[in-house]
Amino acid sequence: MCRPQTSKQNYPSQVIAVIEIVDLCKSYGNVDALVDLNLKIKKGEVFGFIGPNGAGKTTTIKILATLTAPSSGEAYVSGYDVTEEPYKVRGLLGYMPDFFGMYDSLKVWEYLDFFAASYRMPQAERRDAIENVLSLTHLEEKAESFVAGLSRGMRQRLCLAKTLLHDPELLILDEPASGLDPRARVEIKELLNGLKDAGKTIFVSSHILPELSDICTTFGIIEKGNLLLSGSKEKIMEAIRGVRRIKAKVLSDTKKAASLIESEKGVGSIKIDGKEVQFEFNGSDLELARVFENLVTAGVLIVGFSEIETNLEDVFMKITRGELA
Amino acid sequence: MRLKNPVLMKELREWMRGKRPFAIITFYLLLLTGVFFLAWPRDFGHYPEANMGRQIFMAVLGVLMVAVVFITPAIASGAIALEKERRTIDLLQVTLLGPSEIILGKLVSSVMYLLLIVLASLPFVSIGFIVGGVSPSEIAKALLLLISVMLGLSALGVFVSLIFKRIYVANGVTYGIVVILTFGTVILDEVLRTTFYQQVPGVYLEWPYQMLLSRHLNPFFAMTTMFQSIPPGEFSRLFWLFGTKVPPWATLSLIYAGTAVVLIAVSIRYFDSLVKRGE
Known part of the structure; x- marks a missing residue:
C-alpha cells in the first residue's frame, strides 16, 4: 500500500545514475499502480521494462517523463528530481509514448521544426538537427510529405526522430514496436541497436519479451505494480x-x-x-x-x-x- | 516572417491549411454583402448622407459582432481539447514549452483568425466611413468592444477546452455559455423585471435595475446602445453603484477583457492539473 509522502531523503546517491527510482508509489483511488519501486539505471544501459498490460510500466514511464506525479517516493533523471525540476528533466530526456497522435496537416519537416523550436533549439541549428534525425530514421525522402500520408511504421519512426531531435542523453520509449508489422518492427529494432551503439541510455518497455531480449543489457520484470526481478540477463537466469x-x-x-x-x-x-x-x-x-x-x-x-x-x-x-x- | 511562439506558428499553419477557415470567411463575406445591400437606402439621393453612412456602418458592425460571438467558440474551444482528443498533449507537455506559451499560443492564434475576419470587413466599414456620419472615435469604440469580446470569448473557449477531454463537449459547453450571455441575459432580465413588478400590486413600481444582466454581459446590447445618446440615468448601473457613470459598451469591454485576464491566468496556473482532469 502506498504511504503518504514524507520528507525527502538525501537522494540521489553519490554515483549519479541516469535513472534512480526510490520507493516509488502511485495509487489511483484504492488501486495501487506502483508499489515501492526501486530501480537504478546507469549510463549507456539499455533497460528492458517488461510486464503484462496493466503491470505499471506506463505509470512508471509517465512519472519519469514528468507527466504524472507519484503518490510517494522519488524519481531522479541524471540527479534531477522529476517532480521538483521537471524542466531540467524534460531537457535531458526524449519520450515516446505508447499511443500518440500527430499533427496531420503539417509536413514532416514542419512537425520536426515545431518540436525543435519547442525544445528551444536555435533556428540556425534546427535545419542540421532535422536533417540528422531524418537520415537516422530513414525518412529523408518524406521531409516534404504531409504527416497524414505516412504509414504506421513511418509515423513511429517520425516520433522517434522527434524524440532524438534535441540529442537527449536518456530515451524513454513506451512500447515502441507495438502495433507494427514484422518489417517495421525490425526497422525499429535496428534503430534502437544503432542508438545503443551510439551510447544512449535507453529505457524501453514492452509486454512482449522476444522484442527486447537481444537489444537490452538489463531487464526489469514488473507485475501488478511490483518489480519482481531486475538486473542483467545472466543475473535473472541465475535467480531462477x-x-x-x-x-x-x-x-x-x-x-x-x-x-x-x-x-x-x-x-x-x-x-x-x-x-x-x-x-x-x-x-x-x-x-x-x-x-x-x-x-x-x-x-x-x-x-x-x-x-x-x-x-x-x-x-x-x-x-x-x-x-x- | 517567423513567430517566436512555436505553438502559435503551428496553430496558424494547421488552421489555415484546412478548408474550414476559407469556408467560414467566404460565408461571412456573402452574408455581409447581403446585409450591406439591404442596408443601402432605396431612395438614394433624397437620403441624408450622414444617416446613410451610419446605417451601413451599424449593419456591418452587427454582422461582425454576430460573427465574432458565434465563430469564437468554434475556434477557441478546440484549443486544448483537440490536443487531448488526438493524443498529442503528452508530447507537447514534455517539451520545454511552459503553460503560458501553450495557452497564449492557442489564444493568440484564435484571436488572429478573428482579426482576419475584421480585416475582411474593412472595405464595407470604409464605405460607411467615406459617406460620412460615423466619427473616428465611434470606430475606435466599436473596435475596442469587438476586441474585448473576442478576447473574453477566446479565453473562455481555451479555458473550457482545458477542462474537457472531448472536443464536442468543450464546444457544447462554450456555445451554451455564449447562448446564456446573449439570449439568456435578455430572458433573465425580463423575468427579473416582471417578477419584481408583480410583487407590488396596485402600485407602479419599476424594477430599478432594468436590463442589469444584458447591460453588463450581452455584447449585442452593448453594441446597439453604442450609437444612441444615452440619458445620464441610463448609464451602467453596476458602475453607477460605485459612483462612476460608464456607458454599456465600456462596462462590457472592461468586464470581458478583465474576465479574459482572469481566465488566462487560471489556465496557465492550473494547466497541468486541468489537463489531467478525467484521466
Missing part, C-alpha cells in the same frame, strides 16, 4: 537457477519412469510427452545424478537425460504466473 526443467527420454515404460521420478526428492511438476518425461527439479547436480541412477537401477531404458534450456521468455512467463515470486 533453483528450478530447472529436465527431460528424460525413455525407450519404454514412460509411466513407470514418471512415477519413479515423481517419488524423488526435489521434483516439482511432471509432464509426459510421448516417450519423454519432463519435470521441474529443485535440487543440486548430485541429487539430479541420483535421480538418473535410480531410474537406471529400476531398469528404465534411458536414451536421453538433459536440462531444457530456459530462455528469458520462460522466466518471464513463470514469474508473471507467480511460480517464482
Whole structure:
C-alpha cells in the first residue's frame, strides 16, 4: 500500500545514475499502480521494462517523463528530481509514448521544426538537427510529405526522430514496436541497436519479451505494480537457477519412469510427452545424478537425460504466473 | 516572417491549411454583402448622407459582432481539447514549452483568425466611413468592444477546452455559455423585471435595475446602445453603484477583457492539473 509522502531523503546517491527510482508509489483511488519501486539505471544501459498490460510500466514511464506525479517516493533523471525540476528533466530526456497522435496537416519537416523550436533549439541549428534525425530514421525522402500520408511504421519512426531531435542523453520509449508489422518492427529494432551503439541510455518497455531480449543489457520484470526481478540477463537466469526443467527420454515404460521420478526428492511438476518425461527439479547436480541412477537401477531404458534450456521468455512467463515470486 | 511562439506558428499553419477557415470567411463575406445591400437606402439621393453612412456602418458592425460571438467558440474551444482528443498533449507537455506559451499560443492564434475576419470587413466599414456620419472615435469604440469580446470569448473557449477531454463537449459547453450571455441575459432580465413588478400590486413600481444582466454581459446590447445618446440615468448601473457613470459598451469591454485576464491566468496556473482532469 502506498504511504503518504514524507520528507525527502538525501537522494540521489553519490554515483549519479541516469535513472534512480526510490520507493516509488502511485495509487489511483484504492488501486495501487506502483508499489515501492526501486530501480537504478546507469549510463549507456539499455533497460528492458517488461510486464503484462496493466503491470505499471506506463505509470512508471509517465512519472519519469514528468507527466504524472507519484503518490510517494522519488524519481531522479541524471540527479534531477522529476517532480521538483521537471524542466531540467524534460531537457535531458526524449519520450515516446505508447499511443500518440500527430499533427496531420503539417509536413514532416514542419512537425520536426515545431518540436525543435519547442525544445528551444536555435533556428540556425534546427535545419542540421532535422536533417540528422531524418537520415537516422530513414525518412529523408518524406521531409516534404504531409504527416497524414505516412504509414504506421513511418509515423513511429517520425516520433522517434522527434524524440532524438534535441540529442537527449536518456530515451524513454513506451512500447515502441507495438502495433507494427514484422518489417517495421525490425526497422525499429535496428534503430534502437544503432542508438545503443551510439551510447544512449535507453529505457524501453514492452509486454512482449522476444522484442527486447537481444537489444537490452538489463531487464526489469514488473507485475501488478511490483518489480519482481531486475538486473542483467545472466543475473535473472541465475535467480531462477533453483528450478530447472529436465527431460528424460525413455525407450519404454514412460509411466513407470514418471512415477519413479515423481517419488524423488526435489521434483516439482511432471509432464509426459510421448516417450519423454519432463519435470521441474529443485535440487543440486548430485541429487539430479541420483535421480538418473535410480531410474537406471529400476531398469528404465534411458536414451536421453538433459536440462531444457530456459530462455528469458520462460522466466518471464513463470514469474508473471507467480511460480517464482 | 517567423513567430517566436512555436505553438502559435503551428496553430496558424494547421488552421489555415484546412478548408474550414476559407469556408467560414467566404460565408461571412456573402452574408455581409447581403446585409450591406439591404442596408443601402432605396431612395438614394433624397437620403441624408450622414444617416446613410451610419446605417451601413451599424449593419456591418452587427454582422461582425454576430460573427465574432458565434465563430469564437468554434475556434477557441478546440484549443486544448483537440490536443487531448488526438493524443498529442503528452508530447507537447514534455517539451520545454511552459503553460503560458501553450495557452497564449492557442489564444493568440484564435484571436488572429478573428482579426482576419475584421480585416475582411474593412472595405464595407470604409464605405460607411467615406459617406460620412460615423466619427473616428465611434470606430475606435466599436473596435475596442469587438476586441474585448473576442478576447473574453477566446479565453473562455481555451479555458473550457482545458477542462474537457472531448472536443464536442468543450464546444457544447462554450456555445451554451455564449447562448446564456446573449439570449439568456435578455430572458433573465425580463423575468427579473416582471417578477419584481408583480410583487407590488396596485402600485407602479419599476424594477430599478432594468436590463442589469444584458447591460453588463450581452455584447449585442452593448453594441446597439453604442450609437444612441444615452440619458445620464441610463448609464451602467453596476458602475453607477460605485459612483462612476460608464456607458454599456465600456462596462462590457472592461468586464470581458478583465474576465479574459482572469481566465488566462487560471489556465496557465492550473494547466497541468486541468489537463489531467478525467484521466
